[in-house]
Amino acid sequence: MKNQILYLTNIQDxxxxxxxxxxxxKQAFFTNKMMQDAVIRNLEIIFDSLAVVGVVGAVGASRCINVRCEN
Incomplete structure (x- = not known):
């Protein structure tokens, strides 16, 4: 339970x-590659943390992110 709280706190962060x-x-997001990378990385961390606490399957949890950038 203690570890799950740490992962849930990480998700919240x-x-x-x-x-x-x-x-x-939206416009600032689509024109800033560094911002896009930071958001995508945080989404990966969220999915990985969800996999650890058992909310999503651990195999390929990060693959759940389907990013499609359109201007």
Whole structure:
């Protein structure tokens, strides 16, 4: 249970980071490769953490992210 709380806290931190990174809006996101990479990495961390706590399957959890950037 203690480890699950750590992973859930990590998920919450990642969600907050994504919110902070994307507060400037869609246009800023699509024109900033570093911001896109940061958001994608945080989504990967979220899916990996969800796999550890048993919410999603561990195999290929990071593959659940399907990013399609359109301007």
């Amino acid at each position: 990642c969600i907050q980071a994504i919110d902070n990174y994307t507060h400037e809006g």
